[in-house]
Amino acid sequence: MNSRSGNMVTESNSQKKHACGKILQSNQTDREEYSFRLRNISEAGPAYDDQPPPEGSDHSYPYNTSLEQSPPFLKPSLDSSFPASSWDQSQTSSPLSKSPWSSHVVSGNHENYSYTGLMGSLVREEGHIYSLAASGDLLYTGSDSKNIRVWKNQKAFSGFKSNSGLVKAIIIAGDRIFTGHQDGKIRVWKVSGKDPSIHKRVGSLPTLKACIKSSFKPSNYVEVRRHRNSVWIKHFDAISSLTLNEDKSLLYSASWDKTFKVWRVSDSKCLESINAHDDAVNSVVSGFDGLVFTGSADGSVKVWRREMQGKGTKHFFSQTLLKQECAVTALAVHLSATVLYCGSSDGLVNFWENDKFFSHGGVLRGHKLAVLCLATAGNLVFSGSADTNICVWRKEEDDHVCLSLLSGHTGPVKCLAVEEDKATSSSDKSHIVYSGSLDKSVKIWRVSAMAVPMQPPLPQQQQQVENFNAPQTFPSIHSLSSQGSRVSQRRNY
Template sequence: MQMKNCKASRRFSEDRSARGNKPRFDRLHSTGSNDESGTAGAGDDMGLADISPPFMATSPLTKSPWSAHMNPIEKDDGGGGFSPNVLMGSLVREEGHIYSLATYGDLLYTGSDSKNVRVWKNQKEFSGFKSNSGLVKAIIIAGERIFSGHQDGKIRVWKVSSKNPSVHKRIGTLPTLRDYIKSSLKPSRYIEVRRNHNVVWIKHYDAVSCLSLSEDKRLLYSASWDKTFKVWRISDFKCLESVKAHDDAVNSVVAGFDGLVFTGSADGSVKVWRRELQGKGTKHFFSQTLLKQECAVTALAVNEDGTVVYCGSSDGLVNFWDREKQLSHGGVLRGHKLAVLCLITAGRLVLSGSADMGICVWRKEGPNHICLSVLTGHNGPVKCLAAERDQESPESEQRWIVYSGSLDKSVKMWRVSELAPALQRGSQALRAPSMNRASSARLSVSPSFATQGGRISPKRS
């Protein structure tokens, strides 16, 4: 069912499910006592029934937590039976909904409302670390540093131990305690966030919804439900700027091209900001509004070569703008029945995850986008996506390994090809923006609830 009244329900309060449904650990051994500087148990029993297919009986993967959910991979035997877009495996852990994913080299990082960040290597649990508060809403990696954004408004910084690569130590929190105390001593450093309530400007006072890196990887951007985005210098963790960007929660921020930064909000708008360097700091100036609508903006992405900006929203649509045409509106991708909750790009591909539990895979071809697949298999809304190049791709074909995290508490692993044939409707390929809504999103399981990717809130008087 399409969301018809976006204005009446403009805030996705995803913390509602996190607080109301505590994760079950009845099939999971204790991870031990972990604090922010320690590691979560890497060898915990996953508590899964052994349903591995017979062909895996002697495989070393049978000891992996993925093994109970590994699917046989089709081989290209030249007979035309090869399926380019397939589900490769699924990871299930009963410790909370999956809210964030990140890949780095051969590592996969997963964040959940259990406050744990799990680290996986070669489809095996490799390491983990845990914060004392705040579910993990965003993860981003800059060199040796891992940044995690949390529900409690804090950004935590982690680093791999030089002595033991499986140990991640917390090396800081943004803002730093020193900067926070220094700012709190000056009345001029406080801002009014609501009537008779002031806070120090360098700290988010609501959930951190998204993290992004500048093109040169020197600046970290954090978006928050407190209606601002902040700019941090990675070298010394200093907050350079706080921008009151929107009239409602900022659900997404992405640093794009030419010093531009894009923000999307529950107020239904996508804004463009121009970055200028001023001495050792930065100053962001409002440039233009790309979109203003009733339905909340929930996700943003910029493609790999920096030519297209994509925006997902609570009405299930993905709008896009073309850099080469001065950010003029390029069209709409119509593939979902419910809210788009996450967006990523991978080479020529665009992938959108939705509350309808499906993942649409699009390939950009000139001004058009062709729908290649609708990946189904999750039993809950798809909250986050990440992708890495498939190192086993043949020279003639670029494939990607795509990870999808869901509020069904699982992470699924897909293999997706840029050369996959277009999804057919009758005898014609589905193309955007001219395709009909609901034609591509044929789900194997009907959605049981529409959940919560960012905030969608009614206007406040």
């Protein structure tokens, strides 16, 4: 154990509790509150891990259940162009409606003007929502229960269960669904061709055959913890993030074990394992031009270049975009504009533009607490935070403006998924945004890209975007603690 982690372990429990109390301003426990890791926590020992239940048979099952509706969103959209009187007030009469989906209907023809606001909530009292994936009319939700639920047209449709517990990442690849779990495993599910409500587990990454074959060769073992070795193709800590490359032939998995691994989707073979960071890797995204980006609890964002070598692949370190004191917690890529966005535990969103050789474009200041998730769609950027809000940003040439602050969750916003709203006219360019929270709900929003920017600016920001001349280090503003101490930012998310 290095001196840095040793100092953290020797801090008194009272100091840690005091600091964490300032961060959270709530009574929830550390492990329940967030799901990314801050610096040095990975070296403090295994006590922080969520312990999965004993392994059993994973299975799929259809749903035909009634869900409780969460209390409706009582405030109108913060888009000033949307009048409060246009909400259907009849929908707010019963906060415990038995319908799994309830819509706040805008009076009149909403295609004639920009509309941004809450449409409804999906609630199931079974755990915090940690992961989302959307594809067309389907939405997959993962939580700290054993269930992955499937929603079709915002109604309970199907689901499947794994005994691993916490589902930290979900990604859809055609008729297959990959789920990343707290136990370090990636499970593979396939939709039945006869019954789309049935999802059958068809394997895991790495495969059992690959693990057995690899175990016979001593050179395949690496030291994962003190006095403990494992084959290199296996993650030995929680899966934090999953992403597919441009043609969906490669799957990338990031883990708290400080590595990211490369898997060939066609045969589930692990092609590479890259020791990427000095601490937990909280996010990995595949970008443009064969580039892969990783963000870590060590405070850095790194760029990796992919090169194909015969039937294999090789990733080379390219550059470090950011090195800071606070943890990098989320990444997202704007493919059409070739921009990389990075959310941090200090509440900031940094971004870099590829067409300017990854020069630093600026900082989006819209949150008081850690940014837990990011998503992009069209010219919009969405940031979800531990402050329970979602900021909607619109990219305009070299600048970003804040369109809306979506407020409705009562817990940290942990995950986001965005789909095009096909029910509106093409000129409106609207999107359906799904937000998963640790308040155990998924909220559905309609967001118009044509909305008028917020006036005045967000309360905590004097300027929405600050431009810098490509700095490599950004000091923490310590927005998680009034004291700003290093101890107060070390947290098991």
